[in-house]
Amino acid sequence: MEESDTSGKVEQIFQGIGISPGFAIAPAYLFSRTKPLSLRKHLNPEEIPTEQTRLDEALERAKYELKKVASVAEEKIGSESAHIFEAQVQILEDPVFINAVNAFILNEACNAEYAVQVTLEHHISQMEASGNAYLRERAQEFQDVKDRVLRSLQQKRLISKIQQHRVVVAQNLSAADLVLFSKRQVLGCVMDIGGTTSHASIMARALGVPALISVGWQAERVIEEDDWVIVDGFSGILVINPSSETMREYRVKQAQYSKLLEQQSELKDLPAETLDGHRVHLRANIEFSAELPQLVEYRAEGIGLLRTEMTYLAQGRALTEEEQLTFYKEVLEATAPFVATFRLIDLGGDKVLPLGKHEPNPFLGWRGVRILLDRQSLLRSQIRAILRASVYGPTRLMIPMVTNIGEVRAIKRMIARTKIELAVEGKAFDSKMQVGIMVEVPSVALMADLFAEEVDFFSIGTNDLTQYVLAVDRGNDLVANRFDEMHPAVLQLIAHTIQAAHRKGIFVGMCGEFAANPLATPFLLGMGLDAFSVSPVFIPQIKRIIRSLTYQEAKEITERVLIQQDARSVRKVVSEWFGQNQDILASLMKI
Ligand code: PEP
Ligand code: MG
Numbered sequence: 071m072e073e074s075d076t077s078g079k080v081e082q083i084f085q086g087i088g089i090s091p092g093f094a095i096a097p098a099y100l101f102s103r104t105k106p107l108s109l110r111k112h113l114n115p116e117e118i119p120t121e122q123t124r125l126d127e128a129l130e131r132a133k134y135e136l137k138k139v140a141s142v143a144e145e146k147i148g149s150e151s152a153h154i155f156e157a158q159v160q161i162l163e164d165p166v167f168i169n170a171v172n173a174f175i176l177n178e179a180c181n182a183e184y185a186v187q188v189t190l191e192h193h194i195s196q197m198e199a200s201g202n203a204y205l206r207e208r209a210q211e212f213q214d215v216k217d218r219v220l221r222s223l224q225q226k227r228l229i230s231k232i233q234q235h236r237v238v239v240a241q242n243l244s245a246a247d248l249v250l251f252s253k254r255q256v257l258g259c260v261m262d263i264g265g266t267t268s269h270a271s272i273m274a275r276a277l278g279v280p281a282l283i284s285v286g287w288q289a290e291r292v293i294e295e296d297d298w299v300i301v302d303g304f305s306g307i308l309v310i311n312p313s314s315e316t317m318r319e320y321r322v323k324q325a326q327y328s329k330l331l332e333q334q335s336e337l338k339d340l341p342a343e344t345l346d347g348h349r350v351h352l353r354a355n356i357e358f359s360a361e362l363p364q365l366v367e368y369r370a371e372g373i374g375l376l377r378t379e380m381t382y383l384a385q386g387r388a389l390t391e392e393e394q395l396t397f398y399k400e401v402l403e404a405t406a407p408f409v410a411t412f413r414l415i416d417l418g419g420d421k422v423l424p425l426g427k428h429e430p431n432p433f434l435g436w437r438g439v440r441i442l443l444d445r446q447s448l449l450r451s452q453i454r455a456i457l458r459a460s461v462y463g464p465t466r467l468m469i470p471m472v473t474n475i476g477e478v479r480a481i482k483r484m485i486a487r488t489k490i491e492l493a494v495e496g497k498a499f500d501s502k503m504q505v506g507i508m509v510e511v512p513s514v515a516l517m518a519d520l521f522a523e524e525v526d527f528f529s530i531g532t533n534d535l536t537q538y539v540l541a542v543d544r545g546n547d548l549v550a551n552r553f554d555e556m557h558p559a560v561l562q563l564i565a566h567t568i569q570a571a572h573r574k575g576i577f578v579g580m581c582g583e584f585a586a587n588p589l590a591t592p593f594l595l596g597m598g599l600d601a602f603s604v605s606p607v608f609i610p611q612i613k614r615i616i617r618s619l620t621y622q623e624a625k626e627i628t629e630r631v632l633i634q635q636d637a638r639s640v641r642k643v644v645s646e647w648f649g650q651n652q653d654i655l656a657s658l659m660k661i
Pocket of ligand 2: 531533
């Protein structure tokens, strides 16, 4: 199909949520899985053993297919991501599941398809009804497993007729779909449902495929096969049948983005310092060891946030002390000579295991340090692993979701006890390992002076801080436009926290998503932030802004920003500066 051939169709523009950066311009491929049939068939008693053998064979075939997907994933993105598929293999190997299906075939004298359908559907509907975002996302994995087994029973394969270089449009994609599509060089993805924290979103970012979620309107219904579409993975905009003018505009943006990436690579070896020599640190937020090579690629000066709970969630269980030690050692060796910040497991909110307790308000519930203090064995084994790993490179331990000073003191007591334990056992550790906290609950930001006396560093978590200051759920698309870190109340708390940290002589960084927002860079810098910790791909962009103004200029912007009455006027102040610096403005895709 020719690019200019939009068959006289009218251009339509939709707003979604960008989940993976970049621009894709290509014809659409509508992907829908034909649902495998699972009608009930009555069996005679003598047919039952044969049916159970059929089930065994189908499970084996499904496992074989999944292991193949896992190995492609591993080759492309690393072993941590492959765990997602291993989790599906584990479902297939789970004796509780296998026994339940076999018992159903026997008791109901029915076919294997029906037994699989009923057994798994029951489980899936419980997960979907849980009202918990993480459980709902995991329900999709069970759904994928169910469809795979049904297809396998019917000896059908998921036929992907996709041509190369397309934008895939689907109601929902599994992480496995994305991995297989990447072999067809898919250029972009549009999904109707999902969340920015879903496995499919994580996979799209890891594979570098621009993607968005349609949110509230169904892309699958409005897009026709082969319609030209534009996916703007930054702003979440989707253009269907773009006019030639829009097409040109986006081609320019695409070219600018490639140029920006090229220019950014020229900045790689230059320090993050202002024109008058004020130096800050640009660090990385990472989750899995597969992301470690990006530290060198983007010249991150260490890890400002390692979300250790992600490994826990990917594996579906807590790692043993030895497993943690192996992982942390690998991280420290890849990060040295820079520091790596291990955040203690931050479960709760939207990060819970399928067996977790249902809470009416999970973000105001059993989260972060609260869970750790109630589950001392989990806490103890992680502190032991981090301390033992600390001999392999500069290590910092960070406490999540702190609200009260007592929580910090309790964790510090546990660290002190663990050090004695390790010394008695003759195990080495860095006795001066730094301990810090996430500042992400308003009570801590307000009392930052007190907290600064207890710890070695702060890291401001704007994702949670903003949701708690503004009473806006960070994961609810109905109020997504009200989640705004530029609100002066959020900015004043950030400034207050930075000042308090510096009054007490401690280091203060930011690891919330706001640190990666280029519009905020001038005034965060002017507030005196010591480190910006962001997904590695955003490092060059932030560095470029830091290198284009003086510290004095940044402080002046900050002064003006902090007296504004609302987010709109804050943006106006910042836009004025960017307006006077058109070259930078042109290079920023997020504006
Ligand atoms: C934050 O809340 O800003 C943060 C960085 O932590 P998380 O996004 O993991 O809750
Ligand atoms: Mg947080």
